[in-house]
Amino acid sequence: IADFTAIYDEEVELVNVSRPKSGQLENLADQLFASRRVLELRWQQDALDPGPAERELQTSLDNRDSVAALAREIAFVNEVLHELLGCKEIGVRVTTLNSPMCPRFHIDAVVCRMLLTVSGPGTEWIACNDVDRGVLADRSSDVTPIRDGGEVKQFSSGSMSLLKGGTWQRGFDGVVHRSPHDREQRLLLSFDPIFSD
Secondary structure, three states: OHHHHHHHOOOOOEEEEOOOOOHHHHHHHHHHHHHOOOOEEEEEEEOOOOHHHHHHHHOOOOOHHHHHHHHHHHHHHHHHHHHHHOOOEEEEEEEEEOOOOOOOOEOOOOOEEEEEEEEOOOOEEEOHHHEOHHHHHOOOOOOOOEOOOOOEEEOOOOOEEEEEOOOOEOOEOOOEEEOOOOOOOEEEEEEEEEOOO
């Protein structure tokens, strides 16, 4: 987890940390996918208070073990972001997807965002030096904004990926990324640190 401190390096645009997958969370994802259950939960909570996550999840999930496992994962990520960034609140999103949520490459208008694909294909991204900014700026184009010789990369399922956003700092526009175009279902968690000042 100490690897996330690299996000403060000016030359680093994101930090991706691989982790062992959770059997309980994989089972939850499988159950949601099999039932075609759609989750779209969003809330804001104190970074160090696990209570709101449990309450929000209980409104949509019946299995107590699944709620507890997912709430523990959310509490863990919130604690990481609090320790790393000093944020007191976190915006949390839990969603199931069977089509791209953000099909076009884009930059998030946030300071930073943590993404964790619990199951299914991970988010795609393009390294800063590989981005064709002219193509990216053309909102009417569906062309991949990549320079010759560049490549589209993809986070692995289960990894924690902290991306600098468009408001991180001057001189850096944010990580260019999109939802994968695979038709596989996904269970995605995203976390936005909230800074009161």
